[in-house]
Amino acid sequence: MFLKQLDTIGFKSFAERVTVDFVSGVTSVVGPNGSGKSNITDAIRWVLGEQSARSLRGSKMEDIIFAGSETRAPLNMAEVTLTLDNTDQALPLDYQEVSVTRRVYRSGESEFYINNQTCRLKDIVDLFMDSGLGREAFSIISQGKVEEILSSKAEDRRSIFEEAAGVLKYKQRKKKAEYKLSETQENLNRVEDIIWEIDGQLEPLKEQAAVAKDYLEKKDELKNVEISLLITQIQQVHGEWERILKELEEVRGQENELSEKIEANEASLKDQRDHVESLDASIENMQAKLLELTRDLENLEGKKQLMKERHKHFEENKSKLEEAYEDLSDKLVNLKAIAEEEAQKLKQIKEKRENTKQELNQTTQALKQDLHLIEDEIEDLKSEYIELLNKQAAKRNEKQLLEKQLDQIHSKKGSQIDKFKDLRSERAKLEEKLTSMTAELETLTTQREELESQVQELNERYEKNKQTYQEWQEKLYKGYQYLENMRSKKEMLEEMKEDFSGYFHGVREVLKASQKGQLQGIHGAVLELIDIPSHLLTAIETALGAQAQHIVVEDEQTGRQAIHWLKTNNKGRATFLPLTSIQPRSVHGAASLSQQAGYVGVAADLIQYDTAHSKAIQHLLGHIVIAEGLEDANQIARVLNRKYRVVTLDGDVVNPGGSMSGGAKKQSKQSLFTREKELQELSEKIVAYDAKALDVESKVKKLKTTLAEQEEEKEQWNVKLSELKKEEYEKQSDQREMQLKLDHLNDQLQLFDQDQAQYDQDSHHADQQLTDLDETLRTLEEQLVSINTKIEELTTTKERQKEDEANLQERRQKLQIQLAEQESAVNNQKEKADRYQQEKDLIQQELRGNRVSYQQLMEVKDSNQTEDEIQAQIESTRTDKEETTSSIEMKRKERQELAADIQQAEAMLKELKRRHQNFIQDLQQKEVKANRLDVELENMLQYLQEEYVMTFEKAKRDYPGVDDIDKASTKVKLIKRAIEELGTVNLGAIDEYDRIKERYEFLKGQQDDLLEAKQTLHTVINEMDGEMKRKFEDTFTKIRAEFGEVFRTLFGGGRADLQLTDPNDMLETGVDIVAQPPGKKLQNMSLLSGGERALTAIALLFSILRVRPVPFCVLDEVEAALDEANVDRFAKFLKEFSEKTQFIVITHRKGTMEESDVLYGVTMQESGVSKLVSVRLEETPELLEA
Secondary structure (H helix, E strand, C coil), rough: CCCEEEEEECCEEECCCCEEEECEEEEEEEEECCCCCCCCCHHHHHCCCCCCCCCCCCCCHHHCCCCCCCCCCCCCCCEEEEEEECCCCCCCCCEEEEEEEEECCCCCCCCEEEEEEECCCCHHHHCCCCCCCCCCCCEEHHHHHHHHHHHHCHHHHHHHHHHHCCCCCHHHHHHHHHHHHHHHHHHHHHHHHHHHHHHHHHHHHHHHHHHHHHHHHHHHHHHHHHHHHHHHHHHHHHHHHHHHHHHHHHHHHHHEEEEEEEHHHHHHHHHHHHHHHHHHHHHHHHHHHHHHHHHHHHHHHCCCHHHHHHHHHHHHHHHHHHHHHHHHHHHHHHHHHHHHHHHHHHHHHHHHHHHHHHHHHHHHHHHHHHHHHHHHHHHHHHHHHHHHHHHHHHHHHHHHHHHHHHHHHHHHHHHHHHHHHHHHHHHHHHHHHHHHHHHHHHHHHHHHHHHHHHHHHHHHHHHHHHHHHHHHHEEEEHHHHHHHHHHHHHHHHHHHCCCCCCCCHHHHHHHHHCCCCCCCCEEEEEEHEECCCCHHHHHHHHHHHHHHHCCEEECCCHHHHHHHHHCCCCCCCCEECCCCCCCCCCCCCCHHHHHCCCCCEEEHHEEEEEEEHHHHHHHHHCEEEECCCCCHHHHHHHHCCCEEEEEEECEEEEEECCCCECCCCCCCCCCCCHHHHHHHHHHHHHHHHHHHHHHHHHHCCCCHHHHHHHHHHHHCCCCCCCHHHHHHHHHHHHHHHHHHHHHHHHHHHHHHHHHHHHHHHHHHHHHHHHHHHHHHHHHHHHHHHHHHHHEEEEEEEHHHHHHHHHHHHHHHHHHHHHHHHHHHHHHHHHHHHHHHHHHHHHHHHHHHHHHHHHHHHHHHHHHCHHHHHHHHHHHHHHHHHHHHHHHHHHHHHHHHHHHHHHHHHHHHHHHHHHHHHHHHHHHHHHHHHHHHHHHHHHHHHHHHHHHHHCCHHHHHHHHCCCCCCHHHHHHHHHHHHHHHHHCCCCCCCHHHHHHHHHHHHHHHHHHHHHHHHHHHHHHHHHHHHHHHHHHHHHHHHHHHHHHHHHHHHCCCCCEEEEEEECCCCCCCCCCCEEECCCCCCCEHHCCHHHHHHHHHHHHHHHHHHHCCCCCEEECCCCCCCCCCHHHHHHHHHHHHHHHCCCCCCCCCHHHHHCCCCCCEEEEEEECEEEEEEEEEEECCHHHHHH
């Protein structure tokens, strides 16, 4: 497997997509400082699963996304794809090529892909875990790793070897296990506290549950008596209710008959009253008509008199209207003639006025036409002149602004120099203060460490006592409870034994059927029929295996019946050993083995069983030999010509023919072979734990007193330590703050040089702009002079034109005067015509009024009746009046007779209603009684439903009723009083007691599980410690051997070694590096020169790579501190190493470049944006020469 390609976009300074193709040798990436070449390393580290933003030289993960530059906007996403050649199937994927993609968005979301398939980060980490590219692998080595080797203490340097040994994952697992252990202990304490608390609740709840049960029993008795009483009462009330309903029906029938008679009489009386009302209406109408006829008669007589007076008035007015009409008609004819003449004069005057207006407009137009053209041209030139003046002013302002900016640049540059001096002075003061503060902090740290040591010693004593206390407390808490659990477990095992638990399904069913008498002739399973000594359990279990569950039967017929029974009932399968047909087996030559070393005996002879089962036991175990150990078993098998099976006491087996089987065997907690032994052990433990309980309680009390005293002392020391830590923390905060100020000053001083260069650049740019502005201003001045000349020429032409305008203006004024006179004449003539028209309208209006009056007068004349006609109407009206008076008298007589009949009918109706009211009162009384019984019945039924959730039909069916209602009522009262005397009853206590008891038992089980988990975690931690020691020691030995060889290769001689600071403590020991370069004495690495130390560190890294090889390795400026000679040796060694491992090197050293197969250059031509170029050195050797 090797790295083929890296493809990235938006990652750090790579704003555009960049693709890097790698070869299976040495690929170097070069470029100036700050160009972004180390971003290649970060990209590879990130896509392989790095989660720490600090390791990627950032503060948060979003910092790796391209943040933008002066000319480019920030991107919202960073993506890196790594493509690997997987033809050797080093990665567990069935692909020749594997690509891994990681993508992050500015919103914080991340995406991961393997071969363009969505996955999780964990999938990527798991993919590379055992490939040499995992987190603990040395696939990426930066300059920081070299510095870590150079600057670390011996104890800190150990972490590098731990990474190489791959023990970091064990340390993490150990840390998790210790955390789980702490959690388990806390849970155990919590469970024990809860058990103690629950234990105090059980007894009160038990008493409350007993009261609640008594309450429920009484409630049940009350229910039986009360329901029976209710049934009898309901039946009685229902019978009374039905009797009342029957009487109600009879009364309602009589009431209905009487109601019908009343309705008939009321209907007849209504008809009579309606007839009276009709007669009253007729009389009233006739009286109204009589009144109207009287009024009409009076009107006709008045009208007759009025006609005589109107006739006389008509003759007088008719003559006057005819004379006035003739005078107005003559006057109207004269006014029409005058009005026409005045209108003709007005028309002539208007025509003259229009001619004058036309001449005036022509004169004005001629006057203005030429002058407007000249004025328009002058205005255009003035606009252009003003525009040029604006441009000139803008350029002058721009020039003034540039000159001002230039002055500011010179001023800032000068002030920056003064500020630079002040900053240097301030930095010196801060460095002096920081040195003093560091010394004070060291003193405080020493004091704190001494006090921590004392507190630690006290804590260790306290924790040791506390641990002892907790251990004894555990024993105390679990004492009697543990006894109970063991008893329960013993009982469970006995039940399992009786239920044949652990046997195969078919075997268990046959044994149960035999026990129930369903099958005859069953002797039992082999395991039930033998007694095995405890030291032979493993050997016999291995020898028998599944045969231990074979069933011994009386004869073949019994076996066939059992098999038929299994088939018929679908109960599984089993193997049967008929005593009549089974053949025993034996070991020929067993007697000669008695003197053989390690010989125990034939398996069948070492166990006890009934002789009746001898043939079956001899068949299974008679041909198996038991030996002490595997070597003994092999020797015995050779003596027996490998014809028989030999089993050791540990369960290892030498089979016939010579094959062997063995190893560790996981024992089941409930093995059939160990069940009897476990039952016996439980009985012994129960006796032993009874004796220990009292002794534990005494020890716990003494330890509790000691702990209280130590805890008080510990609190006093912790207060002192807390105060000292607080003071140290404040000093550290001040130191960090001062260091930040110093870093800020250094940053400002660094920016000074950049600012000075920027000022020079800005000054040169401003000078160039000023030169360009001066040239522009000269051009604008020339254009302004040219336009001004044109304006003066046109102004002269305009003056001449104005002289001609004066003559035309004089003529225009005369025409305006003439036009005004004509306008006045038109207005006068128009007013005169209007007056004649108004007078004409008045005369016409008066004529129309005269005609109307005359017409009205004629209408009145036409409408007048003759006196004879009016006299005839008067006679007719008098006749109608007399007839109407006669009819009124007749109607009044008829009404008097009808009123007498109505009075008699009303008396009869009143008597009927009185009788009806008596029926109604009787009916209401019976309805009230029926309703009361109905309500009483409904209440009893409702009480039965609500109190006992029962219908009357169900109650009558399930309960008998009572013979004596009074006696039953008394019993109900007595039971209710007894219930009241119980007081407040907690009905939930029954369930709560059961629940608490169940929880108590559950917690006891949890307590056992936690104790078992605690022991398991202790075992796991010890096993991991052992594994870490072994791996660290093994890896250290290999690296040590490689280190000497690699050192001699890189230095061209000399020797070097790795030494453990504490060989007896492989979990904490540090690692020292001693080296002897050629021509020097053997000494610690810290005493070597800078270059020698760096090369020694590189030698160690290459030694680790030899021990822990990786498919490819990224080296990020690891040779930066080497001189040229050492770089050349490093590069040659790297070239040799690259035959087995692919290297990607971030470098700027020529020696490394010369040994590279491919060279990539990273540049930053555009500020903030990295670019990539590549050249194969073997194709262009002249590049290095240049």
